[in-house]
Amino acid sequence: MSIDHKSQLSFTSHLRQELGMSIGAIIDYSEIIIEEIEEIDHDCEYLYELEQIRECGVELIASINSFLDLATLPKSQLNLPAIVNSNKLTIELKKPTQLVIDNCQHLISLIEEDFLVEVEKINRAANRLLEEIKGLIEILPPENNISSDILGAETEVMADGDLLSTINLETSAGTYNYTILIVDDSITNRKFLARQVAAQNYQVATAANGKQAIQMIETGSYDLILLDIIMPEMDGYEVLKWIRDSPWQHIPTIMISALDQIDSVVKCIEMGAADYLAKPFNTTLLKARLGACLEQKRLRDQESLYIRQLAQANQKISKLNNCLQAENTRLSTELEITQRLQTMLLPKEKELNQIEALSIAGFTESAAEIGGDYYDVLQHKGRIIIGIGDVSGHGLESGVLMLMVQTAVRTLIENNETNPKRFFEVLNRTIYKNVERMDSDKNLSLSLVDYYDGLLRISGQHEEMLIVRTGGVIERIDTVDLGFPIGLEETIEDFIFQAQIPLEKDDAVVLYTDGITEAENYAGIHYGLERLCTVMGQNWQQSAQEIRQTIIQDLRSHIGVEQVYDDITLVVFKRK
Amino acid sequence: MEIKTENYQVKYDKASHNIVFDGSLRLNGSAEYASIFELLNNVAQQEPEKIVLDLKELNFLNSSGISILSKFVINVRKRKNIQMVVIGAKKNPWQGKSLKNLQRLMPSLKLELE
Numbered sequence: 001m002s003i004d005h006k007s008q009l010s011f012t013s014h015l016r017q018e019l020g021m022s023i024g025a026i027i028d029y030s031e032i033i034i035e036e037i038e039e040i041d042h043d044c045e046y047l048y049e050l051e052q053i054r055e056c057g058v059e060l061i062a063s064i065n066s067f068l069d070l071a072t073l074p075k076s077q078l079n080l081p082a083i084v085n086s087n088k089l090t091i092e093l094k095k096p097t098q099l100v101i102d103n104c105q106h107l108i109s110l111i112e113e114d115f116l117v118e119v120e121k122i123n124r125a126a127n128r129l130l131e132e133i134k135g136l137i138e139i140l141p142p143e144n145n146i147s148s149d150i151l152g153a154e155t156e157v158m159a160d161g162d163l164l165s166t167i168n169l170e171t172s173a174g175t176y177n178y179t180i181l182i183v184d185d186s187i188t189n190r191k192f193l194a195r196q197v198a199a200q201n202y203q204v205a206t207a208a209n210g211k212q213a214i215q216m217i218e219t220g221s222y223d224l225i226l227l228d229i230i231m232p233e234m235d236g237y238e239v240l241k242w243i244r245d246s247p248w249q250h251i252p253t254i255m256i257s258a259l260d261q262i263d264s265v266v267k268c269i270e271m272g273a274a275d276y277l278a279k280p281f282n283t284t285l286l287k288a289r290l291g292a293c294l295e296q297k298r299l300r301d302q303e304s305l306y307i308r309q310l311a312q313a314n315q316k317i318s319k320l321n322n323c324l325q326a327e328n329t330r331l332s333t334e335l336e337i338t339q340r341l342q343t344m345l346l347p348k349e350k351e352l353n354q355i356e357a358l359s360i361a362g363f364t365e366s367a368a369e370i371g372g373d374y375y376d377v378l379q380h381k382g383r384i385i386i387g388i389g390d391v392s393g394h395g396l397e398s399g400v401l402m403l404m405v406q407t408a409v410r411t412l413i414e415n416n417e418t419n420p421k422r423f424f425e426v427l428n429r430t431i432y433k434n435v436e437r438m439d440s441d442k443n444l445s446l447s448l449v450d451y452y453d454g455l456l457r458i459s460g461q462h463e464e465m466l467i468v469r470t471g472g473v474i475e476r477i478d479t480v481d482l483g484f485p486i487g488l489e490e491t492i493e494d495f496i497f498q499a500q501i502p503l504e505k506d507d508a509v510v511l512y513t514d515g516i517t518e519a520e521n522y523a524g525i526h527y528g529l530e531r532l533c534t535v536m537g538q539n540w541q542q543s544a545q546e547i548r549q550t551i552i553q554d555l556r557s558h559i560g561v562e563q564v565y566d567d568i569t570l571v572v573f574k575r576k
Numbered sequence: 577m578e579i580k581t582e583n584y585q586v587k588y589d590k591a592s593h594n595i596v597f598d599g600s601l602r603l604n605g606s607a608e609y610a611s612i613f614e615l616l617n618n619v620a621q622q623e624p625e626k627i628v629l630d631l632k633e634l635n636f637l638n639s640s641g642i643s644i645l646s647k648f649v650i651n652v653r654k655r656k657n658i659q660m661v662v663i664g665a666k667k668n669p670w671q672g673k674s675l676k677n678l679q680r681l682m683p684s685l686k687l688e689l690e
Contacts (some may be wrong), residue, residue: 392639395603441647461673480677481676485677486680488643488646518636565602
């Protein structure tokens with residue numbers, strides 16, 4: 001090869017562009033006129049000439065493509081001087097160009113004044129093309145002596161071209177419903193651009209001046225603006241400045257300028273224009289720039305959509321979070337209510353201290369979820385009544401049931417009911433009927449211990465009652481045969497019995513719920529009744545408060561860090 | 577029919593109408609006992625001549641569970657013609673009181689403590 005490959009490539013693309021611009025003008029202006037004529041008069045007498053001009057243009061493009069197509073020419077065949085020097089190219093180009101000129105001459109005498117400007121433009125382009133064809137051989141660079149200027153410039157064009165083809169593919173693949181606003185004071189330019197834009201499947205809107213453009217931007221929705229720089233009254237700069245300072249600043253704006261206005265183009269780009277388009281328009285370039293700008297906009301829109309979606313998701317999350325907090329508050333309120341219900345009726349320390357015959361120490365602690373442990377100490381006509389019980393299950397219902405039992409027990413005592421069978425029968429019926437109304441499946445164990453004048457009377461089924469005699473001897477009183485669960489059966493009278501046990505001075509009694517005996521350690525081993533008895537036996541000399549303290553400490557050392565499943569209730573009393 | 581978890585197992589043998597409990601039952605309230613309750617009531621509904629409730633290997637049953645067993649026994653009792661046998665073991669502390677209560681709920685219930 002006589003000229004190095006790279007130089008040939010860039011020169012070829014330079015040629016293509018030069019020739020392409022003239023041919024492009026021929027095709028575009030002829031199309032504009034044809035289109036306008038078709039709108040007015042279909043049977044126009046000079047339509048044929050115009051169509052011939054257009055066809056010539058198409059033919060010229062095809063010729064250039066077949067001779068100078070870099071993509072299809074094998075490298076080995078790319079011998080530029082040979083191509084250009086061959087008569088074939090010049091003949092193929094000259095013939096249609098001349099035909100265009102002839103047609104123009106003919107048209108100038110026929111055509112309406114409105115279209116004269118366009119016809120003259122076509123004529124000029126054709127003549128320029130003719131000159132270019134003639135000069136082809138002259139402009140051919142001498143071998144191995146291509147100016148670096150041309151090289152640099154045309155390498156850029158090529159790179160541009162490559163980029164364009166990619167973008168074109170993408171836009172045609174994803175036809176988007178974009179609306180493009182064309183702002184140009186020249187009706188010819190507007191019409192031409194509108195047609196080109198519509199051909200790309202975009203929606204088109206046009207404005208004839210800057211003011212109209214601003215009005216339209218304010219009320220409409222546009223994805224891209226093609227903006228002419230030179231316009232009367234409000235020019236492109238002013239419109240661009242307005243757009244950039246408005247809420248519509250995100251709409252990409254492509255400036256339309258004449259080729260000799262490079263300075264103004266630079267100014268516009270600095271002001272925030274997305275790109276520029278030179279007049280006369282190159283349709284390929286227009287298509288590519290639209291595609292590129294809209295793709296950028298699409299990405300930006302998508303980004304802001306994601307940001308909006310994120311913001312919405314965030315909002316949703318914070319709403320849910322609020323709901324969760326409300327629910328948490330409700331739950332903790334339920335817990336608080338139940339805890340208050342449970343503790344508000346517990347015998348007060350002061351009350352217990354006023355009891356003369358017995359020293360009494362009580363302890364109750366709820367598990368994580370509220371249970372229904374019950375203990376009470378009541379005095380009535382010299383008798384001291386200590387109740388202990390455990391409602392099955394957990395939660396508000398258990399707590400409420402425990403309150404009912406407390407009230408019912410107190411009512412019966414205040415009513416002087418001393419017969420255990422009648423006492424428990426009425427209590428059971430009361431609870432049974434309420435449990436039924438509550439549609440609950442809860443029931444409870446309950447023992448009542450009545451102390452009067454050195455004698456304990458115990459009735460009702462619960463855990464064992466433990467008595468520590470002087471010296472640490474433990475007596476275990478089984479309550480299984482003294483009663484029956486409350487609220488399970490309609491009548492329990494037959495199962496109620498009373499045991500009577502004398503209580504000597506300094507004898508201690510321990511009542512507890514299964515939260516103590518069934519408390520598990522890390523290995524799942526229950527604290528157990530045996531261990532409770534042992535601790536009591538070792539501490540018989542201590543006061544009721546001290547015994548209570550010792551048992552709870554020992555229990556805690558057994559449980560360690562394990563979860564406490566059940567409420568823990570302990571009542572220790574000692575005869576003074 | 578069988579309900580099996582890490583901590584417990586409830587197994588029903590259709591031929592013998594034996595219901596065997598195994599492990600440690602510490603479920604929270606009747607809601608969590610619903611599947612076991614349903615299993616028991618399905619057995620009662622079939623009205624077999626004899627139901628054996630084998631609790632020998634049930635080491636622990638909490639108060640909600642005892643309620644469920646009690647309701648089951650009441651359900652069986654209502655059907656009159658079912659003979660009910662409950663097998664327990666002295667090694668399980670919870671059974672002393674609770675199984676006796678089951679017998680009180682249904683005096684014809686045969687309680688075997690091993």
